[in-house]
Amino acid sequence: MEKTQEVAVEQMRAAIEKLGSSAEGEADGKLMMFLVARSMDTEKAAEMYLQWKRWRAEIAPRGFVPDDEVVDELNARKSFLQGVNKAGHATVVILGRNHFASKDFLQFKKFVAYMMDKGLASCDGIVEEGKERVACVLDLQQLSMANLDVRGGIEGFQILQEYYPGRLTKFFIINVPFIFAAAWKIISRFLDKATAEKVQIVKTERQRKEMLKEMGEELLPAEYGGSAKLVPLQNVKLKNRPPTN
Structure with missing residues (x-):
């Protein structure tokens, strides 16, 4: 420093x-x-x-969000923690088709914190404390109207901006259907400049290759051009409690 x-x-x-x-x-x-x-x-x-x-x-009054407080979100099997890439960033994959607007919005907010905390904690021992980062891929393949959640999208990004400043390195959105356009138009208005610059909607083969290189081919599943299998977030066991930011 x-x-x-x-x-x-x-x-x-x-x-x-x-x-x-x-x-x-x-x-x-x-x-x-x-x-x-x-x-x-x-x-x-x-x-x-x-x-x-x-x-x-x-x-997280206990210093972390326990699994039993986000059971519904975990059971949806929509978030996956693929490990840490060569840049030292935790690699997270989110399947939009498995997400539905939560009836318990507090649980949803806790889940965003749980996902980020666990991703950051997976960097423990790999990068210097305070320099842990998370990179995400949001896959919208087979997205339906039932999966669209503008309120959740806005809240998720605001949590990242206000409570995890600087922790997000890249947010790729892939397999984007036309029904997502209107929702994204609203959500994107709530992104600050720093966050907006990290979001990339992947449209071309060149952009997909760039995503693969950035995220780590060895960490992404075959359908994205990688060689790994998806690992559900709750299946990842960490030695230490997640950091609180």
Whole structure:
């Protein structure tokens, strides 16, 4: 970390203390994500960090989201954790055809946190603490009107933007049907510039090859051009509890 960044982190820690809280034990790299998300404004970054702490207290009061709190979402078998690619990013695949708008919206929000936490935790020991990242592929093959969930899409991206700043590296959307266009037009309005730049709708063979290279051929299933089998999120066992961001 550069000297200017170290100074900014220390100033942010001081700003957090002035607001009556503490960032003791938090990795500098993690705090840097809040700083970057707030254009290195230490006071705004401190406020964002405290907002995140309040959110975590609601979503994961035990420090993590246990499986039994997201049973319905896990049973849908819509999310898969394929391992960590050569860049040190956790590779997640989401099957849109297995998603339906949740009747329990709190459980859905907990599930987004569960998925991100588990993806980040899978990077443990591979990359430096605070530098864990997640890359996603959203597959819309066989998507039906019943699978369209504008509210869920907006909430999912807002969780990434507000509570996992800088953690998403790439979000590929593949096999896009025409029925998705109207929903995406609404959802995309809620993406900040940084997130929008990471989303790529794959339309050409060249773009598909780029996705395969970025995500890792050895981690994606054969139908995407890779050589792996899909691994349900709940089947991935980790030695340590997921990090809280």
